[in-house]
Amino acid sequence: MFKKTLIIGCGLIGSSILRAIHSKKLSKSIIVFEKSAKNISRIKKIKSNIRFVKILNNQISDVDLVIICTPMSEYKKIILKLNKNLKSKCLITDVGSTKTNIIKLKNKYLNKKLIWVSSHPIAGSEVSGPEYGSKNLFLNKWCVIIKEKRKIPKKINLLKKFWKKLGSKVILMDSNNHDKIFSITSHLPHLIAYNLIKTAQDSQKIQRKNLIQYSAGGLRDFSRIAASNEIMWRDIFFSNDNIINAINLFSKNLNSFKKIIQSKNNKKLLSKLVNSKKVRKQIILSKQDVAKPDFGRE
Amino acid sequence: MFKKTLIIGCGLIGSSILRAIHSKKLSKSIIVFEKSAKNISRIKKIKSNIRFVKILNNQISDVDLVIICTPMSEYKKIILKLNKNLKSKCLITDVGSTKTNIIKLKNKYLNKKLIWVSSHPIAGSEVSGPEYGSKNLFLNKWCVIIKEKRKIPKKINLLKKFWKKLGSKVILMDSNNHDKIFSITSHLPHLIAYNLIKTAQDSQKIQRKNLIQYSAGGLRDFSRIAASNEIMWRDIFFSNDNIINAINLFSKNLNSFKKIIQSKNNKKLLSKLVNSKKVRKQIILSKQDVAKPDFGRE
Numbered sequence: 001m002f003k004k005t006l007i008i009g010c011g012l013i014g015s016s017i018l019r020a021i022h023s024k025k026l027s028k029s030i031i032v033f034e035k036s037a038k039n040i041s042r043i044k045k046i047k048s049n050i051r052f053v054k055i056l057n058n059q060i061s062d063v064d065l066v067i068i069c070t071p072m073s074e075y076k077k078i079i080l081k082l083n084k085n086l087k088s089k090c091l092i093t094d095v096g097s098t099k100t101n102i103i104k105l106k107n108k109y110l111n112k113k114l115i116w117v118s119s120h121p122i123a124g125s126e127v128s129g130p131e132y133g134s135k136n137l138f139l140n141k142w143c144v145i146i147k148e149k150r151k152i153p154k155k156i157n158l159l160k161k162f163w164k165k166l167g168s169k170v171i172l173m174d175s176n177n178h179d180k181i182f183s184i185t186s187h188l189p190h191l192i193a194y195n196l197i198k199t200a201q202d203s204q205k206i207q208r209k210n211l212i213q214y215s216a217g218g219l220r221d222f223s224r225i226a227a228s229n230e231i232m233w234r235d236i237f238f239s240n241d242n243i244i245n246a247i248n249l250f251s252k253n254l255n256s257f258k259k260i261i262q263s264k265n266n267k268k269l270l271s272k273l274v275n276s277k278k279v280r281k282q283i284i285l286s287k288q289d290v291a292k293p294d295f296g297r298e
Numbered sequence: 299m300f301k302k303t304l305i306i307g308c309g310l311i312g313s314s315i316l317r318a319i320h321s322k323k324l325s326k327s328i329i330v331f332e333k334s335a336k337n338i339s340r341i342k343k344i345k346s347n348i349r350f351v352k353i354l355n356n357q358i359s360d361v362d363l364v365i366i367c368t369p370m371s372e373y374k375k376i377i378l379k380l381n382k383n384l385k386s387k388c389l390i391t392d393v394g395s396t397k398t399n400i401i402k403l404k405n406k407y408l409n410k411k412l413i414w415v416s417s418h419p420i421a422g423s424e425v426s427g428p429e430y431g432s433k434n435l436f437l438n439k440w441c442v443i444i445k446e447k448r449k450i451p452k453k454i455n456l457l458k459k460f461w462k463k464l465g466s467k468v469i470l471m472d473s474n475n476h477d478k479i480f481s482i483t484s485h486l487p488h489l490i491a492y493n494l495i496k497t498a499q500d501s502q503k504i505q506r507k508n509l510i511q512y513s514a515g516g517l518r519d520f521s522r523i524a525a526s527n528e529i530m531w532r533d534i535f536f537s538n539d540n541i542i543n544a545i546n547l548f549s550k551n552l553n554s555f556k557k558i559i560q561s562k563n564n565k566k567l568l569s570k571l572v573n574s575k576k577v578r579k580q581i582i583l584s585k586q587d588v589a590k591p592d593f594g595r596e
Contacts, residue, residue: 122515126578127591137593142512177507184501186515189494193516195555196490197574199548203482209475212577213584214440216420217484218491220587221519227578230571237559237567247556250497251549257493258545261535269535273528276495279510280424280525286511289518293425295435 001162002027006063008056008078009070010034010043012124013095015133017067020166022047023135031060042130056081065162068094072235075105083111091155092116097182097232099146099175101239117159118146120178121168122186128229139167140287147172183242188250190233191243193225299460300325304361306354306376307368308332308341310422311393313431315365318464320345321433329358340428354379363460366392370533373403381409389453390414395480395530397444397473399537415457416444418476419466420484426527437465438585445470481540486548488531489541491523 005027007014014032021027031051034040040052053059056078060066066086068078075094082092092114096102099118106116122142125132143163145156160170173181200219204211215223237243260268284291303325305312312330319325329349332338338350351357354376358364364384366376373392380390390412394400397416404414420440423430441461443454458468471479498517502509513521535541558566582589 122512123593124515125591125593132591134593141514180505181507181509181512182515184498184505184509185512185517188497189516189520191555192490192494192520192552194571194574195548195552196487197577198551198555198570199486199544200482201573201577202547202551203544207478207482209479211479211482212580213586214420214479214483215581215584215586216439217422217480218487218523219483220581221523222487222490223574223578223581224587224592225516225519226574230568230575233571234564234567238562238564243559244556246497246501247552249500250493251552253496253500254490254493254545254549254552257489257496258542261541264536266532266536269532270528272496273492273531275499276492276521276524277528279495279499280521282510283513283518283521286513288511288513289522293423293430294522295421295423295432 001165002065004029004031004063005065005067006031006033006060008033008066008068009074010039010130011069012128012130012132013121013137014067014069015043015046015130016123016135016137017069017095017166018043018050018130019046019133019135020138024165026162026165027065031063033060039130046130046133056085058085061085061087064090066090066092068092068096071231072096072098072102072239073231075102076109079106079109082114083109086111086114088113088115090114091158093119093159095119095121097186097236098240099144099178100241103146103148103175115152115155117155118175119159119163120144120146120182121163121166124228126224126227128232136167138163141168143168143170144178145170145172146175146178148174179240180242183240183246187236187240187243188246190225190228191237191247192250193222194233196222197226299463300363302327302329302361303363303365304329304331304358306331306364306366307372308337308428309367310426310428310430311419311435312365312367313341313344313428314421314433314435315367315393315464316341316348316428317344317431317433318436322463324460324463325363329361331358337428344428344431354383356383359383359385362388364388364390366390366394369529370394370396370400370537371529373400374407377404377407380412381407384409384412386411386413388412389456391417391457393417393419395484395534396538397442397476398539401444401446401473413450413453415453416473417457417461418442418444418480419461419464422526424522424525426530434465436461439466441466441468442476443468443470444473444476446472477538478540481538481544485534485538485541486544488523488526489535489545490548491520492531494520495524 010032033053123137163170283289308330331351421435461468581587
């Protein structure tokens with residue numbers, strides 16, 4: 001499918017792509033740009049004959065696929081290097097979690113001869129690093145490809161094929177829609193989880209008790225999400241403007257929830273709680289989770 | 299350990315206790331008070347020779363252990379029946395999730411000759427009903443026993459032994475402390491999950507898009523918790539006054555989180571996100587969850 005692929009940043013996502021490309025034989029050779037010595041030694045265990053580069057210079061000039069898997073705050077630096085060293089036939093993509101900012105950055109800084117079609121595989125975990133990667137990470141997961149006006153369809157189709165080979169269900173969206181949708185289904189839930197953990201920490205100080213040891217009744221699940229990579233999530237929170245609207249809507253709802261409790265409005269509270277179950281059913285129907293009950297992880 | 303046990307309400311928790319008592323041979327015979335015909339036929343599959351009662355009358359007068367496992371809003375009615383039919387040597391307990399309200403109710407309505415020591419096993423799931431019960435539900439889970447002033451220590455010790463036989467780690471607390479702790483580790487997380495799901499539903503209407511199908515990136519985990527039993531959770535939200543304080547602290551933190559994002563305060567945001575990981579470590583160290591990473595349930 002490709003002659004030479006360059007993976008820039010080889011953590012959980014980058015190394016999972018590396019494993020999948022290798023396993024499905026999607027590229028004759030693979031170059032990995034990775035600075036961390038610890039990560040490099042871990043990646044070497046996946047496949048011994050990977051070429052590593054520590055600077056993006058003319059060593060990368062003959063690649064035909066570039067996948068950027070670093071935190072988004074690294075992108076600008078990377079674009080300037082790509083401008084200097086890539087040929088126009090090369091396809092560039094990335095796996096960043098917010099899209100309007102990336103499209104803007106690319107339109108501003110990327111050499112107009114180069115082609116970048118942005119991707120967002122909806123896959124990951126609270127852990128990071130290549131040691132947690134898996135060739136099956138993208139299997140049956142959504143991958144959003146960002147469609148821009150005047151984008152060359154041929155390259156979109158190539159990228160679509162690539163993600164499908166990795167097992168993903170591909171959907172095309174514009175960057176605005178993407179950022180609105182994921183502000184609700186991913187970015188707000190993470191922010192809320194972080195905020196809940198902060199609230200538990202504060203309460204622990206106020207109450208002077210070890211609350212955390214009694215977390216099995218709910219807090220535990222949030223703590224997992226709130227243990228996600230801080231650099232990745234800082235970049236997301238700073239780059240998706242829709243998060244502020246999402247927080248405002250959440251706060252409005254929380255305030256109304258509080259009032260329902262304070263006024264002991266039985267009917268309104270019950271209808272609120274019953275309604276939530278509908279979403280659970282939709283999530284299971286759309287295969288975003290399984291119906292198997294959870295009694296805590298043993 | 300007991301001659302005759304009465305389980306009042308035999309859903310997920312009641313049927314799990316039933317299974318555990320049966321398996322560990324903790325009671326010579328078991329009576330189940332359960333109204334739902336569907337539940338009764340399911341419980342009969344667990345053990346055929348259980349006696350079912352549909353009213354609490356003199357049929358229950360010779361029991362020496364009563365475990366109330368109904369929603370808390372049923373307790374008052376039950377207490378009035380117990381007053382009429384129980385003997386003073388009997389030990390009464392319950393598994394309700396809030397405690398100050400139960401202690402008040404008991405002190406107001408329970409016949410002073412009867413002895414009630416309140417329990418709260420920290421175990422459960424988003425599902426309800428006896429078909430999901432398990433004899434191992436309480437294994438290695440906390441069980442809080444409420445200690446009141448002037449409570450007869452002999453009965454506390456008996457109850458302690460009972461929960462330990464079911465595999466629980468027992469801890470004694472007063473009802474105030476209990477309600478403060480679990481307002482943070484359980485009640486607030488559930489309320490926040492319900493509120494997040496409501497916010498996603500509202501956004502779906504506002505954006506006119508099927509957001510829910512992209513829930514794998516975080517929302518999914520909250521939807522599970524927000525699919526919990528509505529009667530149980532209505533009773534909890536209406537009976538733990540500490541929830542309002544918890545909501546207020548959460549809102550204050552959320553507002554400050556929003557300001558940090560709006561002002562793009564890198565240092566503050568990073569320290570917030572890094573701090574959350576500490577709680578995760580505490581939760582794993584205190585065996586409230588396992589360190590195994592989660593990539594979504596397949």
